Amino acid sequence: MSAFLVTFRRDLALMWGGGGVLAPLGFFLGATMLVPLAMGPERALLQSAGPPLVWIAAALAVLATLERLFQADLEDGSLEQMLLSRAPLEVLVLAKGLALWCVVGLPLALAGAPAAIALQAPVERIGVIVVSLWLGMAAFIGVGLVGAAVTAGVKRGGVLIALIVLPFFAPPIIFGSAVAAGEQVGPALAILTGCALAALALGPIAAAAALRLQAE
Amino acid sequence: MLSYLANPQRFMGFSAWAAPLLAVLALGLFAVGLPWALLYSPADYQQGETVRIMYVHVPAAWWALGVYAFMGGASFVGLVWRHVLADIAARAAAPVGAVFAAVCLVTGSLWGAPTWGTWWEWDGRLTSMLVLFVIYLGYLALWSAVEDEEKAARLAAILCLVGLINLPIIKFSVDWWSTLHQPASIMRSGGSSIDPSMMGPLFTMAGAYLALFGALTLSNMRAAIFRRRVEAAELRGAGA
Numbered sequence: 001m002s003a004f005l006v007t008f009r010r011d012l013a014l015m016w017g018g019g020g021v022l023a024p025l026g027f028f029l030g031a032t033m034l035v036p037l038a039m040g041p042e043r044a045l046l047q048s049a050g051p052p053l054v055w056i057a058a059a060l061a062v063l064a065t066l067e068r069l070f071q072a073d074l075e076d077g078s079l080e081q082m083l084l085s086r087a088p089l090e091v092l093v094l095a096k097g098l099a100l101w102c103v104v105g106l107p108l109a110l111a112g113a114p115a116a117i118a119l120q121a122p123v124e125r126i127g128v129i130v131v132s133l134w135l136g137m138a139a140f141i142g143v144g145l146v147g148a149a150v151t152a153g154v155k156r157g158g159v160l161i162a163l164i165v166l167p168f169f170a171p172p173i174i175f176g177s178a179v180a181a182g183e184q185v186g187p188a189l190a191i192l193t194g195c196a197l198a199a200l201a202l203g204p205i206a207a208a209a210a211l212r213l214q215a216e
Numbered sequence: 217m218l219s220y221l222a223n224p225q226r227f228m229g230f231s232a233w234a235a236p237l238l239a240v241l242a243l244g245l246f247a248v249g250l251p252w253a254l255l256y257s258p259a260d261y262q263q264g265e266t267v268r269i270m271y272v273h274v275p276a277a278w279w280a281l282g283v284y285a286f287m288g289g290a291s292f293v294g295l296v297w298r299h300v301l302a303d304i305a306a307r308a309a310a311p312v313g314a315v316f317a318a319v320c321l322v323t324g325s326l327w328g329a330p331t332w333g334t335w336w337e338w339d340g341r342l343t344s345m346l347v348l349f350v351i352y353l354g355y356l357a358l359w360s361a362v363e364d365e366e367k368a369a370r371l372a373a374i375l376c377l378v379g380l381i382n383l384p385i386i387k388f389s390v391d392w393w394s395t396l397h398q399p400a401s402i403m404r405s406g407g408s409s410i411d412p413s414m415m416g417p418l419f420t421m422a423g424a425y426l427a428l429f430g431a432l433t434l435s436n437m438r439a440a441i442f443r444r445r446v447e448a449a450e451l452r453g454a455g456a
Contacts, residue, residue, distance in 0.1 A: 146378050150371040154361045164354035164375060167347045168382050171389040178393075191389075198385075206378050209295075213370045 003087035004095045011099035024061040024104050025111055031057035032115040043120055050119025051129065051180035057115070058108050058133055059140055059169050065104050066144045066161050069096065070152040070211060079215050089208040097145050097204060105137030116180070125182055132179040132189060135196045139172035142199025149207035152214045171195050224441060227301060231434045238431035245424030253417035269327040270414075275422040276320040277341075279429055280348060283313030287355075288380040291373035301437070303369035306376060307359060308436030312429050314352035320345055340394035344387050351379045 015021065035053045039045055073079040082092045112133040113126050121129060147165035151157035172195045178188040253271035287306045294302035324342055325335050336342070355372055362368035 143382075146375070150358060150375050151361070153367070157361065160354075160357055160361050163350070163357050167350040167354065167386070168378075170347055170386050174389045174393040195385075202378075202381070206374050210371055210374050213367055216367070 003085050004091050007082070007092045007095035008099050011096050012103055015099065015103040020065065021103055021107055024065050025107055027064055028057050028061040028108055028111055029115065031060060032118065035119060046120040047122075048181070051116050051121040051125075052177035054112050054115050054119060054121075054129070055133070055136065055173055055176045055180060058112060058136070059166075059173060061108055062104065062137060062140045062144060063162055063165060064158070065100065066148040066165070067151075067158040069100065069145070069148040070207075070214070071148075071157070074152050074214055079211060083212065083215055089211060090204045093145060093149070093204040093207045093211065094200065097141050097200065101138055101141050105134060105141060109134035109137060121180065122182070125180075128185060128189070129180050132176050132192055135189070135192050136172045136176040138196035139192070139199045140169060142196065142201075142203035143168040145203040145207040146210065149210035149214070152211065172199075222299060222301060224301060228438065228441065231438050235431055235434035235438065238427050238434065242424050242427035242431055245420055245427055249417055249420035249424050253421055257417045258413050266327060266330045267414075269323050271417055271421045273320060273323040273327055274418060275425040276316045276323065277345060278422060279425045280313055280317040280320050280345065282426075283309050283316060283429060284348065284352070284376075284380070284383070287313065287376050291376040294369060295373045295377070303366075303373065304437050304440045305433065306373060307369065308433045308440060309429070310352060310356055310359070311436070312432045314349065314356065316425070316429075317345060317349040317352055321349060338394065340391045343394065344390045347386050347390070348383070351383075355379070 032054060035050065035057070036046060039049060070079065073082070082089060085092065109130050113130050116126055116129050117123065144161075144165055147161045147168075150164065151161050154160055172192060175188040175192040175195065179185050179192065249271070254268050257268070257271070287309050290302045290306035290309070293299055294306060321342070324345070328337055328342075329335050355375055358375055359368050359372050362371055
């Protein structure tokens with residue numbers, strides 16, 4: 001358990017200290033800003049299309065953080081240390097994923113509130129949008145771990161990660177946008193939670209299998 | 217049979233006559249199926265002649281899924297038993313599956329234009345096929361991005377299996393999503409049962425696609441094995 005906590009705190013500190021929070025937040029706000037510029041500022045149009053577009057911006061912002069997630073560990077040898085540790089690699093990968101979820105996922109979900117308001121989402125729906133975004137981040141990160149792990153050895157693998165991971169973003173995007181649009185909020189939120197739990201449970205297993213190959 | 221063929225030497229012997237045989241079989245089935253489907257099968261009472269697109273479209277959709285399942289099986293064997301031929305088989309099948317998915321999407325679009333009145337409709341099945349196509353592209357891109365071939369095979373196999381687990385989830389969510397958004401006017405719910413006279417050409421075409429898949433995959437595998445032999449011979453030559 002302690003190896004889990006150490007990895008979690010190490011990644012937390014690395015991402016927080018390395019300015020890893022600001023870049024995805026800035027990306028998210030920039031992408032959100034472009035939405036009304038592309039669609040026009042009409043209130044009615046934004047009201048229907050804006051909140052789901054917050055989801056697109058958030059998905060892309062998380063995607064941008066994945067490239068270096070395991071690549072840095074592979075380059076500086078921390079991955080080998082993790083493999084030597086008595087704790088299973090799956091647990092350490094989960095710790096890294098959860099750290100990313102806290103350092104990047106939580107601020108992005110909170111930033112979803114002003115973004116959704118700016119895109120004319122009804123104010124009474126903001127709370128549930130933030131909660132659903134945070135759950136969706138867990139689903140994105142769980143799948144993203146696999147994408148980051150299989151491409152860890154590829155130089156400039158950012159676009160490759162996007163191509164690999166984006167199709168698997170379909171379920172959380174679908175149910176998350178349903179929440180944001182106010183359609184069948186209860187069931188959609190329940191399935192979104194299921195997506196998040198399944199991704200966090202299964203993602204680290206596949207990611208760890210890929211990382212063992214990367215270190216060979 | 218599978219364990220018999222697991223020996224690359226025996227596989228080469230088998231595929232040397234199986235690949236051309238399957239190619240001839242595919243040609244024969246297409247020679248029968250295409251005229252049967254395009255000329256001699258009945259026109260639909262509602263869609264008229266455009267229903268003939270189905271004979272190209274539906275088998276492509278079936279085998280786009282079938283090939284992915286085959287790749288999943290090969291990836292599993294490759295990961296668990298570390299068998300080179302299984303890795304090669306998964307890699308060899310992928311471009312064929314991707315092309316089947318693309319054929320399905322393009323013919324679906326061509327079919328949609330006269331019958332639904334639009335080139336593209338975000339219908340549940342179209343959308344899932346598009347997702348499957350993108351998964352194929354990601355799989356192929358990962359293979360070509362990782363330099364070490366053995367490592368690329370294992371990583372791609374992990375990705376393939378993750379995709380296999382995810383496909384039903386994606387299918388389910390896209391269906392849920394399209395029933396939520398789809399206006400019922402465009403898709404006609406009727407006409408689901410196919411007339412028996414259309415079954416003959418449809419299954420002939422499905423058989424032709426399957427034989428084509430077998431011929432192309434076997435030839436791809438043979439090409440990959442030959443290339444590895446050449447590389448190994450070059451290495452030996454450089455060492456001497």
